[in-house]
Amino acid sequence: MSALSLIKRREVLTAFALLATLIAGHTLLETARDALFLAKIPATKLPWMYLSIAALAFFTSQLRMPALQRFDRRKLLAVGLVFGAALTAAFWFVAESGDWVLYALYLWPAFFSSLAVVTFWLTLDENFTVTEAKRVYGFVGAGSTTGAAVGAAIARGLVEMYPARNLLLIGAGFFLASALVVSLATKGKSPPSTKASEALSWKAMRQIDAAPYLRRLLLLSLLVSVCATLVDYLFKSWVSRSVPPAQFASVFASVSFLQAVAGFVVQIVGVSLLMRTAGVTRALLVLPLAFVAGGAALAAAGGMLLAIALKAVDGILRFSVHRTGNELLFLPVDEAIRQRVKPLVDVVGQRVGQTVAAIGVLALGAVSFAPRILAGALAVVALGSVCLVIGLQGGYLDLFRQILRRGRLPVLTERPHLDLGALETLLKALNSSDDGEVLTALELLVAYRRTHLIPALILFHPSREIVLRTLEYFAEAERKDDIAILDRLRQHPDPEIRAAALRARSAQTQEDKDLRAGLNDQSPIVRATALVGLTANGKLKAEDASKQLIELLAEPEEPKQLAVAAAIRRQPQPQFANLLLVLASSNSAAVKMEVGHAMRQMPSTSFLPALIEMLAVRPARSAARDALLAIGDPAREYLENALQDSTIHRSARRAIPATLALFPPQAAADSLLRHLCNEKEGVVRYRILRSLRHLQERHPNLQLDREALQQMTGYTLTIAFRNLHWRLTLEECEGTEPSLPGHQLLRALLRDKETLAIDRVFRLFHLQHPREDFDWISRGFRSDSAMLRSSAEELLESVVQPAERDALLALIGQSDSDDRFRAGLAYYAFHPLTLEQLLDQLLQASSGTVRCLAAYHAAELGLQQFRPKLEAIRADAPPELAEVVDHALLMLSTRSPTETAYAG
């Protein structure tokens, strides 16, 4: 309750008090009713009473519907309680007027509770999110057990001295007190707006029918009600057969007291703990499992004591663990639907369950009274509800997933099917006056493998770019219907178009006439193309061609280099490998890209160093990756080694994880995971995680080493806690000066590192639980919406191991620092630090930036005691840190603490 606002705390306390007084009165009323009824009426009549209660409840629900629609719910509750008190008191007057009064008295508590208790919980549901509810419902529910204990204790104490009938008057008093609590709590409050959707309506049945989750909730309510009715019947039957009527009230009061006291203990000690550790759905298994065990034992051995024990367990668990869990199951349901459906589920589930049980008992009673058979039936029905609860988990979590995904944009996962209309659209776009539109249409037709549908006449398009691109596409598709146009293009004034036409033409025919003519072209671009074409056709020795090409490339002009690379790409020959390596050293990104494409056509391990370097050049990266992929396993091994090599260009190293991810998935994933645990650079670790995620999305059956992932998760949580600890210490410890620029930068860096570590933890969770969308869970935690945050928490709790989950929740939560570190104890041992200790630790951190900022901050604070430490660090510091330390030492020797070296 510590994180609740004052207003919410008051609401919780009021709810507790209200429920306690209400249930105390109800317990007194029920004890009196059972004792008075069974003393005069045989237990065999009980099934008829169950049926009557069910029928009455249906009537009540109809009565409640218009009332809930018209009146303020809290006022309605107050009026209902006053009416309840009056009628209970009236029963005291007429209790001995005949059997009809006893029948009416038996029905009265059920009628009353179906009105008052349901209205109470509905009012409460309006005020809390699922996270708040999980925290406070246990406490509010304890009001029920406290009230039951008080009521039972009063009953137990009085029945020895006074007739059971007198308990009715005391019960009426409690109802009156409840009405007073409601009135006081409502005083001065404006009534909440009553929406039409909140009304109990039979139309809601259709909504239940349409939603599998709600159907299951209804069925669960029904099965638990069948079980509870059977337990009640078994208990009362055995008591009425085994105990003298004069002691009925004493037995019932004792059992009620036992239920209440034990229930109270469970509620206080167990419910919250159970909900948090086992989760809602697992906690809901407790009662059905108890029914299974109790039913089986009773069927096997029989006996009043077992029946009493079963009744006690039912009372202890149903109104503590089960009730709280059941309320929580409804919280992720859309509020409008919940308001409409929940009362119906409660009423229909409980009362139909009662009816089914009553009919079952009557049917068995017609044959012969066979309590053991009935106990066996109880075990079977309870087993059904166990299965149902197990099946509920998926639906429950799905509702939270839906909440988190509300407003999420759908994703285009694959290229849509090309139908006739779409094809028409693309062909029409080829006539567009906008070159961009034409280029996109060409690109899409090629992507859909419809190059043959591109009209050859487009080669006469006025746009140079369109003509060159089309020539490329035609050459790749080996189109042969454009020979006449290609011949004409060979006379084109633009040398690049002439060269491209020559390439396309020579790829179609093995004739060397055109190529030889090309050798005499005035443009070196065309001559280079001709040389490569002749070599590819075997008309020229590769050595001779290479020699001439190298001469041609003596002056490194981009168009010439591009033309040679493109020609080699079209007609790859191993003899041109060296020439490609020469071209790979070009400064032009476009040439590098073309070289990458050419290398792909003639894979060779000799290209590996050049290709790794090309990864650093963004425009050439994709071509380099394709070429590496074409080389296969040797390239993968080379990349793995390069990832460990700190001398590789930083940009190239950072591009390696995504490149590795293109290789056969399992081998790639294994390589990446191996490096994840050893990688020092945060950006590379991040990119490895991102690549692993992409691999997993593309290959859902990928096997990732869970142990390595868990180890990495633990390590990352440790890093996050350490950064949190450092940051909080920096913000809170004495002696620091938040306005100093170094302080601000250091604090921002630590926060940034903390955030990045948390992000990596989410990514690691996603790799371990790929079916869950941790992106959206992470976004949920960052959201302003309490509902989204609690949904994210609920999903996280259901999927992730408790230790990791608690640690992550502590990292992203808002609780005070001690609690946060306690939750992360498995990953980080918290010891308070002084400023000096903090700076000491920061100066020894693995991050170069942190060390630099720590040195700077110590100097800007004028901490002279750090001079020897800084001098020691200076001795073997890398150049970057050495520079900062030099500056820091200078600051310490020349400036006072208040004079900053570089105030912003």
Place this chain on the structure above:
Amino acid sequence: MPARQDTSKLLDSILHLRTSPLLSKLTSTSLAPLAYHAQEVRFAAGDVVAHQSEISNQFWHILSGTVRASTGETRGVREALEGFALLAGIGMPFEAVADTEVRALVIPGDAMFEALEDDSNLLHQLTHGLAARLLMERENLKGDQSLLAMPIGGSKDEHGNFDLVQRMLLIQRAQDLRRTAATALADAARNTIPFRAPKGEFLWRRGENALHGYMIVSGTVSALYADRSPIRLGPGIALGVLDFLAGVPRRNDLVSNEDVFGLKSQLSRFFEALEDHFEMATAVLSTLARETLKVLCPSCRA
């Protein structure tokens, strides 16, 4: 995946988006996610298309028709709608009204930013498109305004051999990088080296490829043009990045008027840094879009 009958619509949207000046260099693969979320909207002449100060959360591409501000202005209105206001992270600088019947494709801002985060090619091309537009608009202004130099806050005359922390602090003080994550600042600082240029040294020459950005901490420089008066700049300015972002060679000579000291950054790493630090990328996009709107519509509060 869209239903079969939607394929034509999707391809149609891809084809249309390719005609947007900011998206014209993109492949269909980059355009597809945007086209998937694009919705066609129509407005009759006189309809209000967007209200003033309304936070822009859409990227428009006007297919036909014209728009104007309700005050009658036309400059900047189309651009504000076509992504500039969205990327600048500002409200609409004016009330936009359909001058004639307007037909447009509208992409939700969330879809645009998700695509930018996922697709480095889109980020690159959009940055390039915005920078090219800003450069063109600045060129049209002539005079001192034709050159974009971002002011660096704080004191102007600082000397010494800048270490990593000082470089981080200096970059942070440069306009619009105050909110940049500290790890991004450290990366950016590592990508810089201190430089000194004696009087009369050329920092770059006209026609050269833009390889470095400069932060002039002390001293002044002059941008020399063949056809107009020189522009005197500094100290406390950052310049030289826009040519690189726009993918054009230097349009002037930059020469030091006296001894100049500052930081020089390698621009070849710039896009890598944007990919690694998305917040920094959105800050750069925002600056480019906002500066362009300022030129297009000086009276607007862009």
